[in-house]
Amino acid sequence: MKKKVLIFDDDVNILELCSIILTECGYEVATSETSHDIIEKVSEMHPDAILMDNWIPDIGGIEATQMLKRDERFKNIPVIYFSANNDIKSLAEKAGADAYLAKPFDLDELENLIKTLI
Template identity: 85%
Template sequence: MKKKVLIFDDDVNILELCSIILNECGYEVETSETSHDIIEKVEKLQPDAILMDNWIPDIGGIEATRLLKSHPKFNHIPVIYFSANNDIKSLAEMAGADAHLAKPFDLDELENLIKTVLVD
């Protein structure tokens, strides 16, 4: 069965690019341009991993990641925090993310990071 990745980003170009790359790697990909309903989306889609942008409406990536990580049913889902911020590492730590990826990113780097967090 295909692993599912849920991507939260308000930039449709990033969503499209990541979707194409991850689909080619054999993942099922779902996307969202907002994060205020993260728990509902995760409940519905049951992703195996999440890519979370920092600057996403309405509540932002940090708050959305914290909501997910504080939820007993979903806190096991790995979150990769990705942003163009130069302090991405500290933002990811504040959010409680499992990993981080700086934008712009190398496509191989994205693939490898997804593989790493999805290791069973």
């Protein structure tokens, strides 16, 4: 059975690029440009990993990640925080993410990070 990755980012180009790369790696990929219904989206897909952008509308990556980590059903799903912020490490820690990836990122680094966490 294919592993599933759910990507939250408001940049359509990043969603498309990540979807193509991860699909080619054999993952089932779903995307979202907003985070206001994050619990519903995660409930529907049951992803094996989540990529979370810092600037995702409507509630932002930090709050969205914290909501997931507080929920007993989803707290063990690895969240990779990704952003172009200089302080990505501290943002990821504040959010409670399992890992982080600075934008722009190397595609091999993205693949390897997901493989490591799943």
